[in-house]
Amino acid sequence: GSRIFTKYYTPPHQTASNSSASTSSSPYPDKTAQTRFEKGLLAKTAKQTGDILLYDNRIVLYKMESDVALYVVGSVDENEILLYNVLLALRDSLHLLFKQSVDKRTVVENYDLVSLAVDEICDDGVVLETDPTIIVQRCSKAPSQDVNLSRIDPFSEQGVNNLAQLGKAKLTDWLRQGL
Structure with missing residues (x-):
């Protein structure tokens, strides 16, 4: 070997x-x-x-x-x-x-x-x-696909909700990894 x-x-x-x-x-x-x-x-x-x-x-x-x-x-x-x-x-x-x-x-x-x-x-x-x-x-490996922020319209209500969900997901991952 x-x-x-x-x-x-x-x-x-x-x-x-x-x-x-x-x-x-x-x-x-x-x-x-x-x-x-x-x-x-x-x-x-x-x-x-x-x-x-x-x-x-x-x-x-x-x-x-x-x-x-x-x-x-x-x-x-x-x-x-x-x-x-x-x-x-x-x-x-x-x-x-x-x-x-x-x-x-x-x-x-x-x-x-x-x-x-x-x-x-x-x-x-x-x-x-x-x-x-x-x-x-x-x-553990990072997510294979990153979110394309250019497609999110931050001024619409849906865009704000999407950004909030993205932030929540990233914060949860960050806390889970203990960083």
Whole structure:
């Protein structure tokens, strides 16, 4: 298998001893190191039946969804329960966003939503949100068709009513998204 989406973070809070030890704080600084890690991880998890394992001195949590494997990897110092909640938030958010099974074709076709969901869950290695309904509200697609305001005559009674309805609908959507 090949990766569809990946996001690597450097630890957000480094101690003084960690930051002075090396200039590159990422354990996988280039694509070849990342690919080597990912291929080894895929080979290791293909034989496992659990949801968690220790690989390359990292905690790995994973879920298999049809032909897609979802991984959350953290350092050995991380809280496993928090990482597991991040994994479940990603899986459940994708199920809600796609309204169907999470498979390779759907993930590729909705790559933008996957990227938004990951960004809503985690920002630069810091977990922001783990509630799938809130994540889905924040990354749901905008309406595909916008209202043509030039066709509405604002001086007629019907035009005023149409503008009021449009404003009400936009305000409701805005409040629903929590902005």
